[in-house]
Amino acid sequence: MAKAREKVSPAASPSTDHQLDRYRSMRDFNVTREPSGREARKKATPAADALPFVIQKHAATRLHYDFRLGWNGVLKSWAVTKGPSYVPADKRLAVQVEDHPMNYGGFEGIIPKGQYGGGTVMLWDHGTWEPHVDVDEGLRKGALKFALHGEKMKGNWALVRMGGRAANESKPNWLLIKEHDEFERAPGDTSITEEAPDSAQTGRTMDEIARAEDRVWQSNRAEEGIAPATTSANGKHPEKVAATKPVRKSKKNLSRELVRLPKETLPKFVPPQLASLARVPPVGKNWVHELKLDGYRIEARIDRRKAGVQLLTRTGLDWTHRMKPLAAAIGELAVDSALLDGEVVVLESDGRTSFANLQAAFQEGTKHSLTYFVFDLLHLDGHDLRELPLLERKKLLAELLSDADPEGPVRLSEHLIGTAGEIFSHACKLGAEGIISKLGDGKYCPGRGGNWLKLKCYQEQEFVIGGFTLPSNGINGVGALILGYYRDGKLIYAGRTGTGFTQTTHKMLRDKLDKLRHSKSPFEKLPAGVSRGVIWVKPELVAQVSFSTWTADDVVRQAAFKGLREDKPAQTVRRESPESDAKPASHKSTTKAATPSSRAKKQATPVGLPVRLTHPEKVLDQSSGVTKRELAEYYLAVADVMLPFVANRPLTIVRCPEGSGKQCFYQKHKNKTLSGNFGSIEIVDKKSGKPEPYITISTREALVELAQLGVLEVHPWGSCNETLEQPDRIIIDLDPDEAIDWATIAASALEVRKRFHALGLKSFVKTTGGKGLHVVVPIVPEHPWPVVKEFAHNFVLAMERTAPMRFLTKMTKAARAGKIYLDYLRNERGSTAVAPYSPRARTGLPVAMPLSWNELKSDQPPRFRVIDFSDWRKRLNRDPWKELPTVQQSFVIQESGKP
Numbered sequence: 001m002a003k004a005r006e007k008v009s010p011a012a013s014p015s016t017d018h019q020l021d022r023y024r025s026m027r028d029f030n031v032t033r034e035p036s037g038r039e040a041r042k043k044a045t046p047a048a049d050a051l052p053f054v055i056q057k058h059a060a061t062r063l064h065y066d067f068r069l070g071w072n073g074v075l076k077s078w079a080v081t082k083g084p085s086y087v088p089a090d091k092r093l094a095v096q097v098e099d100h101p102m103n104y105g106g107f108e109g110i111i112p113k114g115q116y117g118g119g120t121v122m123l124w125d126h127g128t129w130e131p132h133v134d135v136d137e138g139l140r141k142g143a144l145k146f147a148l149h150g151e152k153m154k155g156n157w158a159l160v161r162m163g164g165r166a167a168n169e170s171k172p173n174w175l176l177i178k179e180h181d182e183f184e185r186a187p188g189d190t191s192i193t194e195e196a197p198d199s200a201q202t203g204r205t206m207d208e209i210a211r212a213e214d215r216v217w218q219s220n221r222a223e224e225g226i227a228p229a230t231t232s233a234n235g236k237h238p239e240k241v242a243a244t245k246p247v248r249k250s251k252k253n254l255s256r257e258l259v260r261l262p263k264e265t266l267p268k269f270v271p272p273q274l275a276s277l278a279r280v281p282p283v284g285k286n287w288v289h290e291l292k293l294d295g296y297r298i299e300a301r302i303d304r305r306k307a308g309v310q311l312l313t314r315t316g317l318d319w320t321h322r323m324k325p326l327a328a329a330i331g332e333l334a335v336d337s338a339l340l341d342g343e344v345v346v347l348e349s350d351g352r353t354s355f356a357n358l359q360a361a362f363q364e365g366t367k368h369s370l371t372y373f374v375f376d377l378l379h380l381d382g383h384d385l386r387e388l389p390l391l392e393r394k395k396l397l398a399e400l401l402s403d404a405d406p407e408g409p410v411r412l413s414e415h416l417i418g419t420a421g422e423i424f425s426h427a428c429k430l431g432a433e434g435i436i437s438k439l440g441d442g443k444y445c446p447g448r449g450g451n452w453l454k455l456k457c458y459q460e461q462e463f464v465i466g467g468f469t470l471p472s473n474g475i476n477g478v479g480a481l482i483l484g485y486y487r488d489g490k491l492i493y494a495g496r497t498g499t500g501f502t503q504t505t506h507k508m509l510r511d512k513l514d515k516l517r518h519s520k521s522p523f524e525k526l527p528a529g530v531s532r533g534v535i536w537v538k539p540e541l542v543a544q545v546s547f548s549t550w551t552a553d554d555v556v557r558q559a560a561f562k563g564l565r566e567d568k569p570a571q572t573v574r575r576e577s578p579e580s581d582a583k584p585a586s587h588k589s590t591t592k593a594a595t596p597s598s599r600a601k602k603q604a605t606p607v608g609l610p611v612r613l614t615h616p617e618k619v620l621d622q623s624s625g626v627t628k629r630e631l632a633e634y635y636l637a638v639a640d641v642m643l644p645f646v647a648n649r650p651l652t653i654v655r656c657p658e659g660s661g662k663q664c665f666y667q668k669h670k671n672k673t674l675s676g677n678f679g680s681i682e683i684v685d686k687k688s689g690k691p692e693p694y695i696t697i698s699t700r701e702a703l704v705e706l707a708q709l710g711v712l713e714v715h716p717w718g719s720c721n722e723t724l725e726q727p728d729r730i731i732i733d734l735d736p737d738e739a740i741d742w743a744t745i746a747a748s749a750l751e752v753r754k755r756f757h758a759l760g761l762k763s764f765v766k767t768t769g770g771k772g773l774h775v776v777v778p779i780v781p782e783h784p785w786p787v788v789k790e791f792a793h794n795f796v797l798a799m800e801r802t803a804p805m806r807f808l809t810k811m812t813k814a815a816r817a818g819k820i821y822l823d824y825l826r827n828e829r830g831s832t833a834v835a836p837y838s839p840r841a842r843t844g845l846p847v848a849m850p851l852s853w854n855e856l857k858s859d860q861p862p863r864f865r866v867i868d869f870s871d872w873r874k875r876l877n878r879d880p881w882k883e884l885p886t887v888q889q890s891f892v893i894q895e896s897g898k899p
Helices: 002-006 016-025 102-106 135-141 164-168 206-211 251-258 324-330 355-364 390-400 420-429 503-514 628-637 639-645 700-708 742-758 785-802 853-857 869-878
Strands: 052-059 063-071 074-080 092-101 109-111 119-131 143-150 154-161 173-178 217-220 237-242 273-277 287-291 296-303 308-312 337-345 371-380 410-412 434-439 447-456 459-469 480-487 490-497 542-547 560-564 619-621 651-655 665-667 679-684 691-696 711-716 729-736 764-767 773-778 820-823
Touching: 016 074, 016 092, 052 074, 052 102, 052 143, 052 206, 063 092, 063 102, 063 119, 074 102, 074 173, 092 102, 102 119, 109 206, 119 206, 135 143, 287 420, 296 324, 296 371, 308 324, 324 371, 324 410, 355 503, 355 560, 371 390, 420 434, 420 639, 420 869, 459 490, 459 503, 480 542, 490 542, 503 560, 628 639, 628 700, 628 869, 639 700, 651 691, 700 711, 729 742, 729 785, 742 773, 742 785, 742 820, 742 853, 785 820
Parallel strands: 273 447, 371 410
Antiparallel strands: 052 063, 052 119, 063 074, 074 092, 092 173, 109 119, 119 143, 143 154, 154 173, 217 237, 287 434, 296 308, 296 337, 337 371, 434 447, 459 480, 459 542, 480 490, 542 560, 651 665, 651 711, 679 691, 729 773, 729 820, 764 773
């Protein structure tokens, strides 16, 4: 298998043009928006083990599924008439068609009528594939076996070319067949095409795609070797990218749209609208998102009658002379007067932006091409656009730039549409700096407000340089920079950075700093020992610095120098924080998420939270200092991974109005204290025989509202509302005595896994927030509670018989000394287990965390707390329980009643 992968070349090869000759001959790219494949050569070559696959649902003459495997620079393609099937007995006809370009794998939209394949195309599934044979030989002989790792398509598959009469068809006929493995389904099971009919990329239905006549939705999953069909703000499309390519309008038609807008003389300069730092992604359908760029904010002023083109910094400085080629390119736009707002960057070969290269271009004269990504239009041909909603401004901007070369120096910064949390997560995985979220109906309001929010994948901001130390190796450079920021007119010490310098920046910094030497420290005060060996300077230079976090002493940790900021005066540098940055929007908006938080008010809606909080600063855990606001932000951040395990199930919640360590109470019934965000399900109590309204939730709003209620634990049933009397999981709770060490607990959980595996059952593991572990086995909801409970009881009894000195199956506390209690009672009707990602109402607010089985091999037990979420947030990108809800498996009970 490894040998086959060594031959992989998913990027364009010398024979790509030959392979795509037929594809290109069948299409008119002046009419269709399908990619020609010529763009892919400009993209970076992906890792050799990242072979992409994609399945596109295609409503042409008749509905079918286009199955594509990336190989040798193209997508080898088959049309599967009925779509793939997880039933091994279903041998689906797959007609081999022409090879497609790699970046076709990001195409979702409309192929115009009259063009080949005219109709609607949905990106139904995507991922990577792993060949089990030599691919070239398999294609030649007509027998290709492989594994798929997609969102919908998983496990082992085969493509087999048909013989006999089928071999004489004009297009080779193959069969797509599911091989036997843990993912296969039985005849009569719901098909994957019925179960998951919508787009894996945008979540849209075929009808929704068809109605979006002026949009093409595309992705750039660089790690999967699929390039985008168009270029976005930094070459990456982590989520739903609305690559709007409107029909070109004549200037006369464009002018008609401006008639209704107020006239004005072209402003000399408009102060830019700035984004406030947010802790969590905003919620709501009215937000659009752009990738955060690492460059210089530039306002381009076009005045064809007088001043020509001027390039102005965020403070209004004229930098036109420093970017003459860019100014010339902007001057080619067909417009008399305009104000463009955007970012000037240097693009690396992989599509990312490099601030270091941008600095080298400006300060050292290094030849790096500058690219201006334009994201807003403030004035056009004598008309003020700033009162228009953002999306209308962007539409006019797209029309203005429609003639610009999409690979040229002036490009449209396309916005992303979708769930902010998902987009932010994908952006971080792709190595982007972060995202900017903007209200789609917002006006352009200079200054910092709540209508534009920025989320950063890592900490980074500007700092004032107040001093430096000499390098220990005696070179003409700096050892470390002493950093600060202004607060109430005083320079506050923020730590130092001694990394990130190159030979060139060493000399450049030293030359500049030597000219600014000063006898006294510019800082208000300094911690003991900081002054030793420091040469003080006048606080005039601003450094861009990345760092891991702020310490408890309010200094940056693991800081690295990225470059000097010439566009920002030192006096404007403040410490970035959600509390200090978030200010009221300067115009009214109907979107709740746009309303900023206020510590002064007892009742507020913090930026990004979909519910109101009373006393958001109330501390819910004295040990860690976690506040109600921070708990709400945590619930929102984990909503996408937590909801699949709590939504649409009866719940028991643990409410602690005064926080952990104080009196708490359990609540399982819906009552008047719960808002409309909470649902209920009537469950008949087996003792009284009367129905009772149990709590159930299904939305992130309800999950976030748990913080308002002081809920520190969430415990779902082991069955869904729809199949209440048939559980869909088996839970074995390993509850150890305090004397048991971690190695023994971990080994015991692995033993549970091994025994389930012997029964043909896949299992998952999580911490409980305490010392114990839960082993969870997803099952098809077919057996009633008593049967599942008996199965679990017999399972743990077998373990106890094998190792009676280690395991115990009775609750008797006196007998539990030095043993692990195997609790099977969570598998009975009405019992619950703590949900994945739920906090626990214990000192420090620990979290019940899904683990990979390999994590049990660590020397120390994994510990997770709400307060440390920023440290382990990246785990959400590689959720070890991601597959659990999709696993379909059953257990068999022998005649003896034992597993």
